[in-house]
Amino acid sequence: MRSVLASKHDMHLSGKTVLKLMRQENRRCQVRRRKYRSYRGQVGLATQNLLDRDFSAPTPNSKWVTDVTEFRVLGLKQYLSPVIDLFNGEVISYEVASAPGLGLVTTMLDKALATLDEQTKPMIHSDQGWHYRHITYRNTLASKGIRQSMSRKGNCLDNAVAENFFGHFKEEFLRQRTFISLNQFRSELDTYIHWFNNDRIRLKLKGLSPVDYRTQSLVNMVPTLN
Incomplete structure (x- = not known):
């Protein structure tokens, strides 16, 4: 405020x-509610915490984080899975579904990967949820040469940026609106994510929105020709 x-x-x-x-x-x-927990025991393999709470990123699409949150719309459980760029906090892609199945995460991942060129290979960090340990998810990352990082078991602070986004999403979006249908909810969610990326300013980004900050940074990164 x-x-x-x-x-x-x-x-x-x-x-x-x-x-x-x-x-x-x-x-x-x-008050932010407790998040959805996707851990289901030893399903697949966990990876090291390569991110190690270093939430800074030198360039766009060098470090991503992802997670899943659960909430209710019209009394029905819904699940949101985003990919967030640590460079500017921009939501790169997201998927919402009525069940926390594997498709929720793989669809989100496919959308995010589609935004990259062949040379860009971000590290992607998550918790140890079963989606991220699944062979399909891991093979997709391996096929693109993308490193996978996971939080330590039960340590939400290792993925604090994703947690913070979910807090904003629930306070700024869910609790400020009344929906009459799931279609309306999903349409307004699209509008909110667009606003979050393009219009919501952050002091950390010099008073710019995530997209404006990225655009300005890319301009500054281009070498000047004499």
Whole structure:
């Protein structure tokens, strides 16, 4: 809230002042619920934690993170699986489904890989959920020459960026809307992800949206010809 007021309206308020104003307007920050756990025991092999909580990335598409979250729409369980670029926090791809099957993750992965050229091979980090240990998922990564990294068992902080995105998704999107159908939910989800990538500013990105930051960074990376 303070970031939006400062960047969009040039209003620089203390945290206490913002809290007081929110109380006057009967607004509260939502408490984040416990996330969906996809671990089902020893299914396939786990890999090392190559990411090791280094959530910085020097260039776009050098480090990705992914995860699955569970929530309810119209009383029905839904599952969201995104791929997030650690360079700028951009959602590269995502898939939503009514069941946490393997297709939820493989479809998301295929969409993400389709955005890459042949030379770009990001490391992709996840928890130890069964989707990511499945031979189909692992073979897809291996066929593209992409390194796989996994969090330590039961340690959500090893994938903190994905956790943080789910928190924003639930507070900014799910809890601010009422849906009359799953089709409406999915249509508005598309709109939210577009807004998150293209319009939602972040102080960490110098007050830019993820897409604007990536675009500006790529321009700066191009060598100047004399």
